[in-house]
Amino acid sequence: MKCSKCGGLAVINMRQHRLRLCTSHFTEWFATMVQRTIEKYEMFSPADKVLVAVSGGKDSLALWDVLLRTGYEAEGMYIGLGIDEGIGYSDKSLAMCRQFVTEHHPGAVLHVVDLGEEYGQDIPYLAHTRQRGRGKPCSVCGLVKRHIMNRVARDGGFAAIATGHNLDDEVAVLMQNTLHWQAGYLARQAPVLLERDGLARKVKPFVRIYEREAAAYALVRGIDYIYDECPFARGSTTNFYKELLNQLELQSPGAKQQFYLQFLQARDKGEIRFAGEGAVELRPCRRCSQPTTAGDLCAFCRLWES
Ligand code: Q46
Ligand code: ZN
Numbered sequence: 001m002k003c004s005k006c007g008g009l010a011v012i013n014m015r016q017h018r019l020r021l022c023t024s025h026f027t028e029w030f031a032t033m034v035q036r037t038i039e040k041y042e043m044f045s046p047a048d049k050v051l052v053a054v055s056g057g058k059d060s061l062a063l064w065d066v067l068l069r070t071g072y073e074a075e076g077m078y079i080g081l082g083i084d085e086g087i088g089y090s091d092k093s094l095a096m097c098r099q100f101v102t103e104h105h106p107g108a109v110l111h112v113v114d115l116g117e118e119y120g121q122d123i124p125y126l127a128h129t130r131q132r133g134r135g136k137p138c139s140v141c142g143l144v145k146r147h148i149m150n151r152v153a154r155d156g157g158f159a160a161i162a163t164g165h166n167l168d169d170e171v172a173v174l175m176q177n178t179l180h181w182q183a184g185y186l187a188r189q190a191p192v193l194l195e196r197d198g199l200a201r202k203v204k205p206f207v208r209i210y211e212r213e214a215a216a217y218a219l220v221r222g223i224d225y226i227y228d229e230c231p232f233a234r235g236s237t238t239n240f241y242k243e244l245l246n247q248l249e250l251q252s253p254g255a256k257q258q259f260y261l262q263f264l265q266a267r268d269k270g271e272i273r274f275a276g277e278g279a280v281e282l283r284p285c286r287r288c289s290q291p292t293t294a295g296d297l298c299a300f301c302r303l304w305e306s
């Protein structure tokens with residue numbers, strides 16, 4: 001297989017882009033693709049300081065790497081959730097983030113907030129007491145991560161929080177939301193969520209990057225990452241939709257990209273509209289002063305009360 005640009009040995013075949021690229025042309029193409037996405041959706045500018053949410057997985061470490069190599073002032077942020085489940089998941093993922101800094105970007109800043117150390121309880125405990133042992137801890141976990149991420153971004157003067165959500169993640173969520181006609185979620189699913197009332201801006205520079213492209217980038221850059229996904233993500237509906245969409249993509253290369261990008265286009269042009277597009281009113285929480293829709297105390301503060 002030959003590189004479409006130089007005729008050298010290609011390491012990846014991207015049927016949806018009709019491109020086969022060698023290592024150096026692929027890394028160059030990848031960085032250009034991310035840069036174009038940042039510019040197209042006006043995510044942030046070179047003068048901005050960006051906080052990258054890192055989990056030790058391939059997407060977030062690839063994102064941090066490409067932003068640093070492009071010259072952005074990007075600092076990492078890791079939240080220790082205290083998830084073990086017999087595989088030491090949280091400890092391993094932090095070790096991967098630290099290893100990434102040492103091996104690839106010595107001097108890069110990694111902020112670490114350990115939930116247990118800072119707040120006294122970890123995710124499995126919080127989920128257990130709150131949900132009385134039923135279901136997965138993901139809703140509690142999502143709430144905690146959003147709160148801490150926002151606090152660090154706000155206190156540190158970051159222009160945006162960048163996450164490694166890739167095209168496969170976004171398309172799976174879009175499909176799920178469409179199948180259930182979740183108008184509110186469809187109204188808000190976007191590559192950029194603007195900052196407002198104490199909520200930091202959130203951006204997803206990988207929305208046009210397929211999952212296998214992010215994995216290939218990590219591989220050719222020699223980035224080691226945690227291969228296990230969070231034990232609580234196993235068997236999730238999102239993973240089921242990802243498998244379905246992979247089958248569709250196999251028959252029709254580019255189908256995922258079209259589904260997602262045309263959805264964004266149609267919504268931006270006003271061709272489709274959803275209820276719930278208006279912004280909900282936010283007030284500062286009495287205890288932590290972070291914005292909330294929930295009245296006096298935000299959901300995070302209520303979590304610790306209960
Ligand atoms: S929400 Fe759920 Fe994730 Fe938290 S408990 Fe694991 S799978 S880490 S993205
Ligand atoms: Zn080449």
Ligand code: ZN
Binds near residue numbers: 287288299301
């Ligand atoms: Zn609060």
